[in-house]
Amino acid sequence: LFAGVADFLSSAPTVAALPPMKGVEIAFAGRSNVGKSSLVNALTGRNTLARTSHTPGRTQQLNFFDIGGRLTLVDMPGYGYAAVEKTKVEAWTDLIHDYLKGRANLARVFMLIDSRHGLKSIDTDVLDGLDKAAVSYQIVLTKGDALKKAEIEARIAGIRSAIAKRPAAYPEILLTSSRDDRGVPELRASVARLLSE
Numbered sequence: 594l595f596a597g598v599a600d601f602l603s604s605a606p607t608v609a610a611l612p613p614m615k616g617v618e619i620a621f622a623g624r625s626n627v628g629k630s631s632l633v634n635a636l637t638g639r640n641t642l643a644r645t646s647h648t649p650g651r652t653q654q655l656n657f658f659d660i661g662g663r664l665t666l667v668d669m670p671g672y673g674y675a676a677v678e679k680t681k682v683e684a685w686t687d688l689i690h691d692y693l694k695g696r697a698n699l700a701r702v703f704m705l706i707d708s709r710h711g712l713k714s715i716d717t718d719v720l721d722g723l724d725k726a727a728v729s730y731q732i733v734l735t736k737g738d739a740l741k742k743a744e745i746e747a748r749i750a751g752i753r754s755a756i757a758k759r760p761a762a763y764p765e766i767l768l769t770s771s772r773d774d775r776g777v778p779e780l781r782a783s784v785a786r787l788l789s790e
């Protein structure tokens with residue numbers, strides 16, 4: 594699935610500029626610095642995304658990538674960056690909201706959470722939005738290499754109970770690290786299952 598190239602499709606600063614829907618779409622979201630670029634690069638085996646999402650001007654946009662013609666990967670702008678002023682936060686929320694409600698082929702949002710920090714209130718705000726819009730999402734813990742085994746278990750247990758009553762949450766929580774590649778095959782399998790559904 595990810596053996597091919599990840600071709601950059603387009604950036605969308607407004608919903609009017611979204612590329613046409615094609616194949617199955619998956620999106621990656623998380624707080625700034627959660628490790629999104631690193632994980633998506635580990636997943637796709639490409640370095641395209643890191644460069645793209647760190648290009649000034651593209652960082653506040655939805656970036657679309659074509660994976661082998663059947664899958665579209667959407668890199669959502671990181672949220673929760675303290676220096677971003679309020680108007681930009683509102684523009685972010687409006688863009689995401691419009692994107693999520695109008696995207697029939699969006700199969701799942703992978704919600705990245707830093708395993709060291711767990712769910713922050715801004716993350717739960719985003720989960721509230723996804724539940725409200727009935728957009729299916731799966732929690733993916735990042736930087737799993739930075740925690741001890743017992744800490745990982747406690748973190749997963751905490752998040753499991755935090756999402757238990759959330760209607761749009763997929764129950765399986767993935768623990769990943771782009772440093773040591775753990776959980777990356779499982780994430781890839783999770784994406785592959787969406788394509789075969």
Ligand code: GDP
Nearest residue numbers: 625626627628629630631736738739770771772
């Ligand atoms: P983004 O802003 O969400 O795209 O995050 P980046 O991928 O740019 O990573 C943010 C920071 O976290 C960088 O300093 C990375 O080196 C670090 N980082 C990313 N992935 C991992 C990981 O799996 N383990 C650890 N320990 N650090 C990571």
